Amino acid sequence: MDALKKAVGVLLPAMRISLALVMLSICLLFAAEMLGFMPDRSKFMLESRKQVSEALAIQFSTIAPDQDPHRIERMLNALIKRSPDILSAGIRLQNNQLIFQVNDHVKEWADYDSQKSTSTHLVVPIFRDSEKWGDIEFKFAPIAGESASDFLEHPSFKMAIFFLVVGFFIYLAFMLRTLKVLDPSAVIPERVNAAFDTLAEGVIIIDEHEQIVLVNDAFLKKIASPTSALLGKKASQLEWKSAEDSTTDVYLPWQTVLKTGKSSIGAHLKLTSPDNDTFKFVINASPILSGNDAPQGVLITLDDITEIEERNTKLQIMVSKLEESQAQVKEQNKELHFLATRDSLTGCLNRRAFNELFEKAFADALQNNLELCCIMVDIDHFKRVNDNYGHATGDVIIKLLAEILTNNTRKIDLVGRYGGEEFCVVLPGLSVDEAITVAERIRLRIKSESVARYETGPWVTASLGVASILDKPEDPSELNKFADEALYVAKESGRNRVVRWQLQNEFAEKVKTAPEPAEKNLPAPQPEAAKAADDCYHQ
Numbered sequence: 001m002d003a004l005k006k007a008v009g010v011l012l013p014a015m016r017i018s019l020a021l022v023m024l025s026i027c028l029l030f031a032a033e034m035l036g037f038m039p040d041r042s043k044f045m046l047e048s049r050k051q052v053s054e055a056l057a058i059q060f061s062t063i064a065p066d067q068d069p070h071r072i073e074r075m076l077n078a079l080i081k082r083s084p085d086i087l088s089a090g091i092r093l094q095n096n097q098l099i100f101q102v103n104d105h106v107k108e109w110a111d112y113d114s115q116k117s118t119s120t121h122l123v124v125p126i127f128r129d130s131e132k133w134g135d136i137e138f139k140f141a142p143i144a145g146e147s148a149s150d151f152l153e154h155p156s157f158k159m160a161i162f163f164l165v166v167g168f169f170i171y172l173a174f175m176l177r178t179l180k181v182l183d184p185s186a187v188i189p190e191r192v193n194a195a196f197d198t199l200a201e202g203v204i205i206i207d208e209h210e211q212i213v214l215v216n217d218a219f220l221k222k223i224a225s226p227t228s229a230l231l232g233k234k235a236s237q238l239e240w241k242s243a244e245d246s247t248t249d250v251y252l253p254w255q256t257v258l259k260t261g262k263s264s265i266g267a268h269l270k271l272t273s274p275d276n277d278t279f280k281f282v283i284n285a286s287p288i289l290s291g292n293d294a295p296q297g298v299l300i301t302l303d304d305i306t307e308i309e310e311r312n313t314k315l316q317i318m319v320s321k322l323e324e325s326q327a328q329v330k331e332q333n334k335e336l337h338f339l340a341t342r343d344s345l346t347g348c349l350n351r352r353a354f355n356e357l358f359e360k361a362f363a364d365a366l367q368n369n370l371e372l373c374c375i376m377v378d379i380d381h382f383k384r385v386n387d388n389y390g391h392a393t394g395d396v397i398i399k400l401l402a403e404i405l406t407n408n409t410r411k412i413d414l415v416g417r418y419g420g421e422e423f424c425v426v427l428p429g430l431s432v433d434e435a436i437t438v439a440e441r442i443r444l445r446i447k448s449e450s451v452a453r454y455e456t457g458p459w460v461t462a463s464l465g466v467a468s469i470l471d472k473p474e475d476p477s478e479l480n481k482f483a484d485e486a487l488y489v490a491k492e493s494g495r496n497r498v499v500r501w502q503l504q505n506e507f508a509e510k511v512k513t514a515p516e517p518a519e520k521n522l523p524a525p526q527p528e529a530a531k532a533a534d535d536c537y538h539q
């Protein structure tokens with residue numbers, strides 16, 4: 001099938017060219033005839049008829065005046081027999097009297113209407129003693145091709161027909177042979193063509209002028225182009241585009257190969273087919289070297305990566321979507337974790353989360369032999385705040401305490417709402433003195449902030465109990481218990497103070513000596529120890 005297509009592909013242009021050549025030849029033939037370069041056969045015939053007639057006239061000049069009718073008749077008959085193109089003959093006297101005729105000359109001569117001889121009517125005068133005696137008339141058959149009706153007999157017409165029929169086939173044979181020689185694909189043996197056709201990747205071979213001399217089936221099928229459309233065309237004339245960026249100049253690797261004689265590997269190019277499909281190829285180009293190592297062509301292989309690229313793009317989109325949703329899930333988990341570990345009113349750690357982190361911090365401190373302190377904080381007479389200002393205001397005060405606790409501790413410290421208006425703070429790495437300083441600062445802040453923020457109250461104070469890991473608690477809950485006991489002592493000894501946990505007997509002493517604040521809803525008098533803490537913010 002392919003062979004047939006190929007044959008038709010060559011035959012049709014050859015036929016067209018042959019026909020054009022025939023027509024051109026015929027035109028030249030007629031032009032030559034019109035310009036007088038061709039011998040005029042009718043003129044020649046006329047001339048020879050004249051010469052014959054004149055020779056006869058001379059002969060008749062000697063016998064006709066004797067008026068020997070038999071002799072004249074014999075001579076005319078003999079003449080007509082020998083010259084088949086003489087249709088009739090006659091001798092006419094000066095007075096227009098026809099005295100002899102052969103072959104019904106009267107009838108044949110009837111169409112003569114001129115005094116001159118023509119190619120069919122020849123009139124030759126006969127003289128006697130230098131005086132014209134009469135005329136001898138010859139009626140000739142028309143010279144072939146002279147009349148319009150006899151055009152088919154004209155030699156030029158016959159020549160044109162000859163050219164048309166025979167010339168066409170001769171030209172056709174010539175053109176087929178010529179085109180075969182000129183066919184760019186003819187330089188590649190058929191076996192080589194067939195071998196390249198078995199390859200799955202596209203193959204193009206170009207000559208040193210970049211003209212395509214071979215294209216294999218795989219490439220032709222890919223871009224849906226017939227071989228004839230590509231052979232002889234320059235490879236750079238195809239619709240190549242840069243694979244990465246369509247605005248940049250297109251790098252055609254085979255041009256470099258032709259210049260340098262060195263192979264080019266892995267160039268990426270896009271190609272748009274006549275059907276407007278775009279393919280992406282990885283292109284390798286190797287030089288075809290002549291005897292003196294000069295590149296005389298390039299073998300180009302084209303690996304179609306369009307599908308792989310499309311899959312890669314889809315995969316990348318999927319991966320980025322996955323990453324996006326993973327990030328969302330992570331964010332949601334973070335939010336969920338926050339919600340699960342935070343107290344909804346204050347944003348501080350809830351008791352469960354606080355305990356978990358406390359356990360971890362306690363274990364770390366033990367393992368690394370570091371100090372760790374725990375502060376229990378409780379707002380004084382909070383019930384009165386609720387009772388006097390309402391539960392909502394109570395909530396605001398609880399939030400204020402949470403804010404002060406968070407702002408006056410470090411990021412690594414743990415601030416947990418233990419329940420109601422009671423908070424617990426864990427300070428990893430701090431000595432008990434440092435923890436007391438922090439506790440005092442918190443205490444002062446609560447007192448001063450409530451006064452600063454609420455003109456008409458509630459003005460609140462808080463009591464704080466401090467314990468350290470150096471107090472040798474068995475576990476976090478015991479450390480918490482120590483701090484809570486210290487808080488209890490702070491409450492019992494008058495509130496609005498910081499109490500460091502001590503052994504039970506010393507503790508009892510402190511409880512006894514602690515002063516009670518003057519007014520329940522006003523900031524309590526400041527203990528001496530707290531004064532220095534104002535300047536010592538712990539971040």
Ligand SMILES: Nc1nc2c(ncn2[C@@H]2O[C@H](COP(=O)(O)OP(=O)(O)OP(=O)(O)O)[C@@H](O)[C@H]2O)c(=O)[nH]1
Nearest residue numbers: 378379380381382383384386391392394395420421
């Ligand atoms: N507004 C508000 N009040 C709470 C909340 N949780 C607990 N309370 C109240 O806090 C008060 C705690 O009071 P108590 O522990 O008896 O003692 P206090 O009144 O703070 O007095 P001292 O602790 O002895 O100084 C109770 O009235 C609780 O109803 C809360 O989330 N919001």
